[in-house]
Amino acid sequence: MTTLSDASAGVAEVSARARFRAALWQVVRGTSLSAFRYRVTGLAAEAAFFTLLSLPPLVLGLIGTLGHFRSMLGADTVADIRTWVIEKAQTVLTQQSVDTVVKPLLDDVLRGGRVELVSLSFLVSLWAGSRALNVYVDTITIAYGLSGVRGVVRTRLRAFFLYVGGLGVGLVIIPVLVAGPTLVLHWLPEGARVLHLLYWPVLIVVSVVFLALLYYLSVPVRTAWWRGVPGGGVALAIWALGSLILRLYLDGSASGVTVYGSLGAAIAVLAWLYVTALAVLIGAALNAEIDKLWPGEYTARARAEAAEAQAKAAEKHLHAAAERAEAAEAAASEEREEESSEAEPAAEDEDETEAETRSA
Numbered sequence: 201m202t203t204l205s206d207a208s209a210g211v212a213e214v215s216a217r218a219r220f221r222a223a224l225w226q227v228v229r230g231t232s233l234s235a236f237r238y239r240v241t242g243l244a245a246e247a248a249f250f251t252l253l254s255l256p257p258l259v260l261g262l263i264g265t266l267g268h269f270r271s272m273l274g275a276d277t278v279a280d281i282r283t284w285v286i287e288k289a290q291t292v293l294t295q296q297s298v299d300t301v302v303k304p305l306l307d308d309v310l311r312g313g314r315v316e317l318v319s320l321s322f323l324v325s326l327w328a329g330s331r332a333l334n335v336y337v338d339t340i341t342i343a344y345g346l347s348g349v350r351g352v353v354r355t356r357l358r359a360f361f362l363y364v365g366g367l368g369v370g371l372v373i374i375p376v377l378v379a380g381p382t383l384v385l386h387w388l389p390e391g392a393r394v395l396h397l398l399y400w401p402v403l404i405v406v407s408v409v410f411l412a413l414l415y416y417l418s419v420p421v422r423t424a425w426w427r428g429v430p431g432g433g434v435a436l437a438i439w440a441l442g443s444l445i446l447r448l449y450l451d452g453s454a455s456g457v458t459v460y461g462s463l464g465a466a467i468a469v470l471a472w473l474y475v476t477a478l479a480v481l482i483g484a485a486l487n488a489e490i491d492k493l494w495p496g497e498y499t500a501r502a503r504a505e506a507a508e509a510q511a512k513a514a515e516k517h518l519h520a521a522a523e524r525a526e527a528a529e530a531a532a533s534e535e536r537e538e539e540s541s542e543a544e545p546a547a548e549d550e551d552e553t554e555a556e557t558r559s560a
Contacts, residue, residue: 223493230489231482234343240481247335247481248473252466254328282306326363332477333366334359339481340418343488345503348510350420362417408432411480415487421498428487435483442475 235241285306337359341347350358411432416425450468491499 226493227486227489230492231486234485234489235482238339238342238485240339240478240485243335243339244474244477244481247332247477248470250328250332250335251473251477252470254325254332255469325367326360329366330356330360330363333363335477336414336480336484337362337418340415340484340488341420343485344419344491344499345488346420346499346506349502349506355420358417362414404436407436411435411483414480415484418484419499421502423491423496423499427491427496430490431483431485431487433483434486435479438482439476439479442479443472446471446475 286303334356338355341350341355408429409432412425412428415428415431416423446468495503
């Protein structure tokens, strides 16, 4: 026999499910509208272009910096890094280009030579890479409804220092990625199975945390870093799905004659960077929509202040427009008065001439 408490619990459960579905639909709908409103597809293309522009000088600069620490890293690690770079270059360049350009240049840089080339590469990478990161920072700020809270100069500086910090992390990550698994297997041969099992979970967790930190550092007001985790998870899922679809498309198109010819590899890298940027920006739009539905203390206050400032600016513009309209109306009335004052003597002269003609 169903009791009153059981019926109440069932109604509460149905109501909770309905609220959850409504909130989920509102988040999905708001994220989609924000993505179209803020042109994330076009901004993703811009970020992908500048990222591609910064990749060659970035890799060259990082490798050149590692070359100065070859005594600390060891000859074997530097050799592993050289092999890794050549293998990656062979996936996007022809074998002739790798043999005639990449290998000689890489050997020269790793020996500590061509300091001017490394310095120039870093300058180009700093400009292009920070410009790409500025797209993310600016778009995330606008998506949160906090445009104008942080000025243009501060936004550009934030993107620059984030990119410089990323370069510092890259100097540590590249040797770990190249030599880390080998060292683990050398020191702990029995840990191969554990390394294989933990590789993907650790990589997924680190990627989500990295994206959450990017969202956290891009918002111009203080927020909890964990509030960026939902967008980071969704961005990673979109990136994985988009990369899989792109890989299937490229595998299918590579079997025949490609329309891009020798540019096919560069176009493939650009497409992959576009998928990456699009996933990051969609994740940012999702976090912004969640924050609008369940706002944090500082973001809600900042949005209220920004809305108040926009209202004051709009009121000021309306007041200035009203003053301009009054001035224009006054000038028009003065012109009409002058025209009427000039027309009166002319009419009197015409009357006098007509009277003289009649008397004659």
